[in-house]
Amino acid sequence: xxxxxxxxxxxxxxxxxxxxxxxxxxxxxxxxxxxxxxxxxxxxxxxxxxxxxxxxxxxxxxxxxxxxxxxxxxxxxxxxxxxxxxxxxxxxxxxxxxxxxxxxxxx
Numbered sequence: 001x002x003x004x005x006x007x008x009x010x011x012x013x014x015x016x017x018x019x020x021x022x023x024x025x026x027x028x029x030x031x032x033x034x035x036x037x038x039x040x041x042x043x044x045x046x047x048x049x050x051x052x053x054x055x056x057x058x059x060x061x062x063x064x065x066x067x068x069x070x071x072x073x074x075x076x077x078x079x080x081x082x083x084x085x086x087x088x089x090x091x092x093x094x095x096x097x098x099x100x101x102x103x104x105x106x107x
Contacts, residue, residue: 036044
């Protein structure tokens with residue numbers, strides 16, 4: 001089956017679902033396997049993840065905005081604990097005179 005490229009994406013989804021709904025179990029399993037090979041492991045996890053239906057709080061919104069601002073500035077948003085470890089690794093763990101030097105990752 002070749003889908004018409006001019007067809008609306010919603011119509012394409014409806015047609016694919018209609019075909020899938022008519023497949024017997026063994027063919028459905030084969031199609032599932034084929035679809036799984038078309039996605040990365042992350043995409044497969046995201047596709048099967050439950051929908052987050054909790055409302056966005058003011059704290060959530062502030063964190064989202066801070067992350068977006070950090071990305072726009074060329075940074076990477078991180079949790080405070082991760083930042084703390086990153087600072088430690090950049091300073092004491094990287095300082096050969098530090099008593100923590102031997103614990104450096106990759107040392």
